[in-house]
Amino acid sequence: MTLVLDDLESRPGSTASALRTFIGLYLRRLGGRIAIADLVRLMADLDVPAARTRTAVARLRQRGLLIGERADGIGYRLDPAAVPMLERGDRRIFAVHRMAAGEPWCLVSFSIPESRRDMRHQLRRRLQWIGCGAVAAGLWICPGHLQDEAEEILGDLDAWAYATVFRTDTPVVHGSLPEAVAGWWDLDALAAEHRRFQAAVTPLLTLPASDDRDAFVAYLRLIDSWRILPYLDPGLPAGLLPADWPGERSVELYAELAGRLADRAWRHVEARTRAPARTRA
Incomplete structure (x- = not known):
């Protein structure tokens, strides 16, 4: 397959x-x-x-x-x-998880030979895609709730022979943990993604959705703008992020708009396709 x-x-x-x-x-x-x-x-x-x-x-x-x-x-x-x-997308997009203080971390350590550099490139790329941060070239970190996804990637790439996964409590670092987190993740770039999302969907709050077609258009645009963010943002604890972190506002905006639009958007799809309603899964 x-x-x-x-x-x-x-x-x-x-x-x-x-x-x-x-x-x-x-x-x-x-x-x-x-x-x-x-x-x-x-x-x-x-x-x-x-x-x-x-x-x-x-x-x-x-x-x-x-x-x-x-x-x-x-x-x-x-x-x-x-x-x-x-x-996998359902779990990320529709069930946003925010790591709480004291929850475990997951570390992925790997050493892949130069003869398999294609595997090494794909592993780094896909770990970044699920929201992992880079402690070093061969050591990546993420909240513990992402461990299953990290292990799935190792299996997909047949990379387990070169990797070890650790589950750990709060890492001990030189300086403060928020400073270390700011080095492991590009928080400025991530904050910019949140602000782009907010700029794109805030107008939908005042957009008059006069019928189900309008709700469908608005909902598709909402999810299309939102679906990447829960992958890029691993849901780090609030205490490790800058005081003006925009992530919570993004989650609030998404939840409010989805609550307004989702059911009406589905009614429009049903009407267009004349299909009986079914659950998502």
């Missing part, structure tokens, strides 16, 4: 990102399949032309996310290999 990875590089607002967001939100609730005509209509609600939607769908099919299907008309079914990726 081909491994399907989270897409954290598509620019929010792009056709590729919006389509991935739609698939993650709704395709499982639709029974795992959607007619291309319905998908084109829904993407048109987001002002995406039909030709661009079809091109983006073809690319997602090449990447192992979708399978073409002609039963009951031309449509696309979710590739079973993509389900673990989407379920």
